[in-house]
Amino acid sequence: MPVLPPLPGFMTIGRKPQPPVLVKPQRRALVNCAAYVDGVKDSSCNDPVTALQRVRQTGSGFVWVGFHEPTYEELAGVMETFDLHELAVEDAVHDYQRPKMDRYGSYLFLVLKTVKFQDHVSATSQGGTVVSSGEIMVFLGHDFIVTVRHGEHSELADLRRRLQADPEQLALGPAAVLHAITDRVVDEYVAVVREIEEDIDEMESSVFDPDQDVDTEQIYRLKREVLRLRRAVAPLAGPLRSLSTTPNPLIPDAVREYFRDVEDHVSHVAERISTFDEILTTLISAALAEVANRQNQDMRKISAWAAIALVPTAIAGIYGMNFDHMPELHWRFGYPMAILGIAFICSLLYLFLRRKRWL
Incomplete structure (x- = not known):
């Protein structure tokens, strides 16, 4: 096999300079x-x-x-x-x-x-x-x-x-x-x-x-x-x-x-x-x-609707205690007034919370 001369100025550290051995590589890569x-x-x-x-x-x-x-x-x-x-x-x-x-x-x-x-x-x-x-x-x-x-x-x-x-x-x-x-x-x-x-x-x-x-x-x-x-x-x-x-x-x-x-x-x-x-x-x-701001807005909306829902829940709970002597319990206009009172208070709460941008 032919041997090529070394490169000009070629230095090999630790051993005697020798020309490279020419070996043909495989062709796949x-x-x-x-x-x-x-x-x-x-x-x-x-x-x-x-x-x-x-x-x-x-x-x-x-x-x-x-x-x-x-x-x-x-x-x-x-x-x-x-x-x-x-x-x-x-x-x-x-x-x-x-x-x-x-x-x-x-x-x-x-x-x-x-x-x-x-x-x-x-x-x-x-x-x-x-x-x-x-x-x-x-x-x-x-x-x-x-x-x-x-x-x-x-x-x-x-x-x-x-x-x-x-x-x-x-x-x-x-x-x-x-x-x-x-x-x-x-x-x-x-x-x-x-x-x-x-x-x-x-x-x-x-x-x-x-x-x-x-x-x-x-x-x-x-x-x-x-x-x-x-x-x-x-x-x-x-x-x-x-x-x-x-x-x-x-x-x-x-x-x-x-x-x-x-x-x-x-x-x-x-x-x-x-x-x-x-x-x-x-x-x-x-x-x-x-994300935290949107979660805070969602919590405020939930809290606002919970506050509105609390009004009919509280009024219905009070008049659902079934005591014999309760004001307006046997009054003819008691039920319509209770419904109107619930609607009025809930509307006020809704307008107030809407103005505060909770809804």
């Missing part, structure tokens, strides 16, 4: 693999071994290998081919990772959280998850980039076609691909934030609308989705700041300037998410206060 020389795809390279040989023989270009939800065994071949650390490969295999950036010798390992807003009827309707999440793990080296995707909505096929249509951008190297991936992920953050903002506006209107019932569970559900989005966005600010400000041989100066724009968008999204969280907290307090 391998989505795409290509070598790009001077920004143009070499169609003859369709596996990592051949692509890496092509790039290192020419001394220019890079390899882009894409996986979708691979197993550790499926990534083992790529781990040996590109000399990836086993801990980074293990993180790439398992999803639900926190966004981060780690440096392993001559390459970077970056974890990105992808999000997608799910279609639903309205913010006040019963529903499940509003924001679904996935992950993209990226291994970035001098002449390669390996992407590992988790989730159905994190597909990079459209991004790959768009980059292939722009050879000048691909000619900048794998860092240009990393920028395009991060830029697309952050654009999805912006789109999700816009949709959540509309839901919050609708929720706010429903809370202060007296004709609609207030459901605090819906507000809690939306607050949980905002928290899910914050967990995807907030940890990414540090890695993007490092990529945009810290000199790195893997990130050319021309590409580093573009990372500053991505970092600015992430900061803007993080600020809006914090604002959403505060608004939802306020809406929860307002909704609880509104």
Whole structure:
């Protein structure tokens, strides 16, 4: 089996530097693999071994290998081919990772959280998850980039076609691909934030609308989705700041300037998410206060009707004691006067309570 020469400046800590062992990975999780020389795809390279040989023989270009939800065994071949650390490969295999950036010798390992807003009827309707999440793990080296995707909505096929249509951008190297991936992920953050903002506006209107019932569970559900989005966005600010400000041989100066724009968008999204969280907290307090206010109004109505019903109950109870000597008991007009007295007193009570807005 052919052995490739080591990367220029390649350092191995704790053991004698050795060239990577080229082992062809299984094809089940391998989505795409290509070598790009001077920004143009070499169609003859369709596996990592051949692509890496092509790039290192020419001394220019890079390899882009894409996986979708691979197993550790499926990534083992790529781990040996590109000399990836086993801990980074293990993180790439398992999803639900926190966004981060780690440096392993001559390459970077970056974890990105992808999000997608799910279609639903309205913010006040019963529903499940509003924001679904996935992950993209990226291994970035001098002449390669390996992407590992988790989730159905994190597909990079459209991004790959768009980059292939722009050879000048691909000619900048794998860092240009990393920028395009991060830029697309952050654009999805912006789109999700816009949709959540509309839901919050609708929720706010429903809370202060007296004709609609207030459901605090819906507000809690939306607050949980905002928290899910914050967990995807907030940890990414540090890695993007490092990529945009810290000199790195893997990130050319021309590409580093573009990372500053991505970092600015992430900061803007993080600020809006914090604002959403505060608004939802306020809406929860307002909704609880509104519920308590409506309950208080209901109790006042019940108390008012109970006071009105007390009048005939008291009069009927008094004249129902069946004593022999009671005023008006044997009077001909006693019964009509009792009925008129009950109606008069109840009417006065009704008008008084209506004026006090208890009814």
